[in-house]
Amino acid sequence: MPESRGYPRRRSSAKHEAIIESAIELADVEGYALTTIEKVAAHAGVGKATIYRWWKSRAELYTEVYQELVPLEELGRNTGNPRKDLTDLLKAVFRHYRQTPAGKILAGLISDSQLQASARDALKNNLVAGRKPLLLDILETARRDGSLEQGADTILIADALTGLIWRYLLVEPDSLKDDMAERMVAALVFRGTP
Amino acid sequence: MPESRGYPRRRSSAKHEAIIESAIELADVEGYALTTIEKVAAHAGVGKATIYRWWKSRAELYTEVYQELVPLEELGRNTGNPRKDLTDLLKAVFRHYRQTPAGKILAGLISDSQLQASARDALKNNLVAGRKPLLLDILETARRDGSLEQGADTILIADALTGLIWRYLLVEPDSLKDDMAERMVAALVFRGTP
Amino acid sequence: MPESRGYPRRRSSAKHEAIIESAIELADVEGYALTTIEKVAAHAGVGKATIYRWWKSRAELYTEVYQELVPLEELGRNTGNPRKDLTDLLKAVFRHYRQTPAGKILAGLISDSQLQASARDALKNNLVAGRKPLLLDILETARRDGSLEQGADTILIADALTGLIWRYLLVEPDSLKDDMAERMVAALVFRGTP
Amino acid sequence: MPESRGYPRRRSSAKHEAIIESAIELADVEGYALTTIEKVAAHAGVGKATIYRWWKSRAELYTEVYQELVPLEELGRNTGNPRKDLTDLLKAVFRHYRQTPAGKILAGLISDSQLQASARDALKNNLVAGRKPLLLDILETARRDGSLEQGADTILIADALTGLIWRYLLVEPDSLKDDMAERMVAALVFRGTP
DNA sequence: TGGTAATCGAGACGGTACGTCCCGTCTTAAG
DNA sequence: CTTAAGACGGGACGTACCGTCTCGATTACCA
Structure with a gap:
């Protein structure tokens, strides 16, 4: 449903990539333990809900990372x-x-x-x-x-x-x-x- | 007996044991992740501060356990x-x-x-x-x-x-x-x- | 209506009122000294953070009250x-x-x-x-x-x-x-x- | 009872005076609000219980001060x-x-x-x-x-x-x-x- | 091209636990 | 037997994130 029309194909989404990149950078700079979903969202300029929409948890996000x-x-x-x-x-x-x-x-x-x-x-x-x-x-x-x-x-x-x-x-x-x-x-x- | 290092710092070995035993039981029943210092204290009938007095963190407590x-x-x-x-x-x-x-x-x-x-x-x-x-x-x-x-x-x-x-x-x-x-x-x- | 200062910071006026009313009631029943932020939050069915979000201290809350x-x-x-x-x-x-x-x-x-x-x-x-x-x-x-x-x-x-x-x-x-x-x-x- | 024999006449006690003087100094330096019984005791080189023996509360101590x-x-x-x-x-x-x-x-x-x-x-x-x-x-x-x-x-x-x-x-x-x-x-x- | 619905950011929200502080009482060992 | 030192249970502090939710603003499609 989110894939089909309302929103562009997920993998190519700029938002999606901004999140992944923010996740990488924050893990690098602050360490995994201090990297909260909240910080990733803020760093990526994205709402928390947007992250939760695509990944159930920090672990799932970072598995992809x-x-x-x-x-x-x-x-x-x-x-x-x-x-x-x-x-x-x-x-x-x-x-x-x-x-x-x-x-x-x-x-x-x-x-x-x-x-x-x-x-x-x-x-x-x-x-x-x-x-x-x-x-x-x-x-x-x-x-x-x-x-x-x-x-x-x-x-x-x-x-x-x-x-x-x-x-x-x-x-x-x-x-x-x-x-x-x-x-x-x-x-x-x-x-x-x- | 183990608590006689010098004079001032004593500790109640009864409390000490109650804490350790509570820690064991809670880890067993609820799992490590859900076992908070707060719960151990409550279960042992002890103030949180008493745990923090003798162990710096949950990890230190459980190392002893x-x-x-x-x-x-x-x-x-x-x-x-x-x-x-x-x-x-x-x-x-x-x-x-x-x-x-x-x-x-x-x-x-x-x-x-x-x-x-x-x-x-x-x-x-x-x-x-x-x-x-x-x-x-x-x-x-x-x-x-x-x-x-x-x-x-x-x-x-x-x-x-x-x-x-x-x-x-x-x-x-x-x-x-x-x-x-x-x-x-x-x-x-x-x-x-x- | 009073909470529209700019766009991002909104506040639930329902919560706001619940907090104020709880504060009044608790001060009345228990007295000011025994009325903690924690109790006001519990009585209003609100998280402590919600109170601290809008008032810096008990004194500030009660000044408004x-x-x-x-x-x-x-x-x-x-x-x-x-x-x-x-x-x-x-x-x-x-x-x-x-x-x-x-x-x-x-x-x-x-x-x-x-x-x-x-x-x-x-x-x-x-x-x-x-x-x-x-x-x-x-x-x-x-x-x-x-x-x-x-x-x-x-x-x-x-x-x-x-x-x-x-x-x-x-x-x-x-x-x-x-x-x-x-x-x-x-x-x-x-x-x-x- | 504390006056009669077990303990020397109160007003002349060195301990008593050390407590009063510590109370004065701490109120002066740190302010009344930050001056806890605990700090007065430590500063006077006296156990907390000794203070509570003579004064029921910080207020009673400071009334005397x-x-x-x-x-x-x-x-x-x-x-x-x-x-x-x-x-x-x-x-x-x-x-x-x-x-x-x-x-x-x-x-x-x-x-x-x-x-x-x-x-x-x-x-x-x-x-x-x-x-x-x-x-x-x-x-x-x-x-x-x-x-x-x-x-x-x-x-x-x-x-x-x-x-x-x-x-x-x-x-x-x-x-x-x-x-x-x-x-x-x-x-x-x-x-x-x- | 203007209307409308989906989607978004920002962050408010209830909740839980954190680690700290001090209360007033109790315990211990030294003197 | 009194004392200092401080351990103790308790309760509240103010903070941080969690994962969910609500709100306008923004967007992007369709008529």
Whole structure:
């Protein structure tokens, strides 16, 4: 109904983009915790109701922001070398965390997920469910080509990589650097130096 | 007895216990997110100020609660069999998460840690710093007795175990069962079925 | 209608009235001292913030209440007989003090004025500054028509009348009856029985 | 009981005096409104309970302080010239208000008197009842010697002087200077320049 | 092109909890 | 046995956002 006629196509709306950009900037400058819907609305020159019209909660808004800041397409590349692919993927993620507020935002989303059921769903169904296959694909390729043993618990390994990233993001966010990507791959997946 | 630091500052251990117990019960019944300082005070029959007198924040209070619910002493046992010790430790932790609100509380503390700097410190300096050695000790023993290769990155493996637990606690808390302990140990540490 | 100052700031006149009425009732029933903003809000079915949005303090709210309970227009009437006008004015004021909580409220405002600078200003700039001219006008008329001597210090006489009312209001509120009005006029202004 | 033996005679107690002096100093420096029992106790190096043992409330404590700062004996002097005696009395009072925190304290006591019944009693029974005779005596002398007409309402005139002082103390404390004493006497009592 | 309905910004609103302050009473340990 | 120090329950403070709502002003479509 809001899409059809009364209001222009949503994704192209200037308002919509102003909100997203304000959300990014405020998360960057003030941090996720201090970024309230109220402030985003004021910063974007938009009524609060306009935000609530499109997103049920701060978590939902920032889930979309995260997807925009760390787009799936920029992470995966299948070169046939799983170890390299995986390491590159992690490095790309960490780079986004350094260059954008995406890291803070993910940490904030994890925090929000414990405060509201809807936020937990947003995290689980979008970010987790949407990105886990990326890791699994690489790990499966590795198992198929023999660089990972047949019986490897790829799901758990994938979750462990995510868990490690979250853990560092939550308490030691500065540790997510390139060499950490190498260490993670070496310790959790392929065991040993390349 | 614990409150005799010097002369002037005393505290009623009865109140102290009433507060801790109320905190546990409310976290259990209502969940961490809905448990406000105000409710804990009311439930314990105590003024809010009495809580703020002894704990700077909800996070600090619940850090103490967590330590009480999952005491270090009940987790570690050195039997000379690192694989068994590690699996048992994880099982013991998961059991506490099933039988007490400790799991919810840890998830809540992680959430709080993103909202206030002091909460992050409480988490980092008490829970993380206090419990990591338990894992590291076992892993080092394993490396010494050869069940883990010489070059193993024990720190990262320990953090990965923690990260995995956190990840599940945060988005799939029901998955932390005994067999998950086995899978974790097999996938991240000793590689393969026992 | 009164709330259309520009476009953005509107206010619900229904709420506004509910607050004023609650304030009057509570002052009447519980007394000014026990009437907290919190109680007024609860009684009016309004959030505390709504009160603080429109009045900076309890004193400011009750200054408005006082003006409503003892409206200037009901006090002054120029009949050409200053002695009668003055006596009538005092009687009218005392009647309001008997029939409404206005007396208690003025005493409370005087009390508040010693607790907060803003309350002192509210009292001084609104009630005092707004009502003193009423007395002065009558006294000046009296001086002009000779019923008061040329050199009379009308300002001081006006302030003495106010001071006397305040003094009785503060420590012997029941003494403010009709005959007291006569006595005041006789003793402070026109000297002697009519 | 506290006088007889267990504790040394009250008026000479060092503690007692430390409390009074702290009360004076704090009223002077911070103002009456900000001077809490808590602060007086801390400043005097005394437990709060010690203060409550001797005075039921802040108002009762400060009633004693006021009596000490503006002792009756320093005000009255019967020289046989009522007009001069009265003017001198007012000047002496105003001087105390300028040189000590007595003025602030009286204003504070008036304020407190609207907050607690016991404070109203303290004000009424001690300060008002104790000092009114001073004025009345002078006014009666004046009436007897003919400088005030026979029918003068001396009670009301006395109360008007008090009321005027209170009124200025409460909203324009700086106006209480020597010439104001002259004006008051001329306007309210003896009518006309000396 | 003027009328009209949808949509918007601004922010008022009830509500909840925050963390602080001080009250007047009570408890503890030192002297 | 009295005292200081201050812990205690209680109540109100004034503030911040929440998510919903109301109001005119603005817009954009249609007749």
